[in-house]
Amino acid sequence: MARDLIHNTERNRYELRVDGALVSAADYVKRDDSISFNHTFTDPKLRGHGYAGEVVTFAIDDVEQNTALRVIPMCWYVGQWFDEHPERAGLLTR
Numbered sequence: 001m002a003r004d005l006i007h008n009t010e011r012n013r014y015e016l017r018v019d020g021a022l023v024s025a026a027d028y029v030k031r032d033d034s035i036s037f038n039h040t041f042t043d044p045k046l047r048g049h050g051y052a053g054e055v056v057t058f059a060i061d062d063v064e065q066n067t068a069l070r071v072i073p074m075c076w077y078v079g080q081w082f083d084e085h086p087e088r089a090g091l092l093t094r
Contacts, residue, residue: 014059024051036072
């Protein structure tokens, strides 16, 4: 089973693919000095396996390591992720 975490810049989203099939994604919009995560999706048949958390962690790690952008968690799931990871709150903006 091949698992790939991808930053799909053409579609403005981070993806988790398993054997080439899209399993979970976190969509975003960039503005000036911020990135707003506005939607997180997991294939309904595959929910409950931690895929959304995996793709959001990948996305936040990428933003932190490769940009100076501040994060706006418009999606409830990304907001919850930050609640569960208070050590990453320094990336947030209003």
